[in-house]
């Protein structure tokens with residue numbers, strides 16, 4: 001016709017079925033989980049789950065999908081789902097990671113994604129290990145402020161420069177990704193392990209704390225810092241980006257010089 | 261634990277594999293020294309037996325073995341210096357990867373120099 005109607009300004013061509021969550025691309029993955037169900041089978045075994053996941057999903061979402069829609073017996077720990085609580089450290093494609101901080105799209109989805117429990121701690125079921133030996137070492141380094149001086153009426157002051165000495169090691173969420181990535185810890189469960197040393201470092205280099213020497217003495221043990229072989233697995237695994245090997249090296253040097 | 265914990269091999273990076281290399285070469289050097297102390301001690305027991313043992317070393321297979329031993333010692337020595345820096349130099353942990361590439365670079369140069377000389381002496385018939 002000769003009369004043309006102006007097109008409405010807001011007109012957008014939508015393909016049928018598009019809208020809501022549909023814009024997020026989906027893809028298929030194979031989740032290969034190391035199962036361990038002592039009540040029915042003596043040995044651990046691999047089990048594959050084929051899943052359709054979204055581009056925004058993490059490994060934790062894939063585990064949820066398995067547990068909620070495929071096999072409710074799959075067991076794993078998680079709480080916050082946002083990298084804060086430290087519950088869901090596991091071995092993803094052979095390296096320790098938090099399932100809730102590992103996006104599926106960052107992994108090679110053309111191959112099965114392997115998920116296993118962390119190494120070196122007694123396996124209880126599927127992805128759950130007994131964390132007690134880990135927390136035992138943590139308790140032994142006395143992870144709390146010890147101060148012999150008078151109780152201050154206000155806050156305990158600290159300069160920014162003094163705080164900077166241990167700022168990095170305050171970030172630990174006790175997920176055990178570091179300790180269970182350590183080849184020394186795998187073969188020698190008595191070794192304090194990176195996480196305990198990181199948390200000792202946090203107080204040893206705190207100018208408000210008076211028990212640095214005691215903690216250095218504890219870590220000067222034969223199962224202490226000298227077990228460290230500097231493989232850097234811990235630094236690479238830490239989900240908080242803590243320079244773990246650096247912290248251990250600083251404790252080694254502090255033991256030798258005792259300048260704290 | 262042994263049955264249940266076996267899964268995939270942990271995929272460490274440069275730090276872990278250089279440690280594996282350091283331990284393997286350390287053990288290899290130790291085993292060599294053990295044999296070497298024994299064969300050298302033989303000279304005080306029976307000098308002609310010592311000469312006979314040493315003579316068996318002069319063959320191409322031993323030349324290759326010696327080359328491998330030197331390769332192991334060189335890696336262990338250079339990486340050992342790197343580990344000392346990692347432990348005691350303030351910037352050591354930050355540059356551990358670059359230090360490893362340095363170790364590998366120096367190792368390649370020194371080992372190539374040795375291998376060319378040693379193998380041409382052993383196989384060149386000079």
Ligand code: HEM
Nearest residue numbers: 228229230282283286287289290293336337340341343344
């Ligand atoms: C050439 C001079 C050498 C240097 C600079 C050197 C240096 C080192 C250093 C720094 C370490 C500690 C590694 C760590 O902290 O992880 C070490 C470990 C070791 N070295 Fe040597 N070393 C040398 C020669 C030797 C020799 C001759 C032997 C054999 C008898 C040997 C056998 C070992 C062994 C078995 C280890 C233990 C490896 C481990 O615990 O992972 N090293 N070496």
Ligand code: SF4
Nearest residue numbers: 172173175176178238
């Ligand atoms: S140092 Fe890092 S990897 Fe180790 S327990 Fe703390 S947060 Fe986890």
Ligand code: FES
Nearest residue numbers: 081083085086100
């Ligand atoms: S679930 Fe809390 S850190 Fe991952």
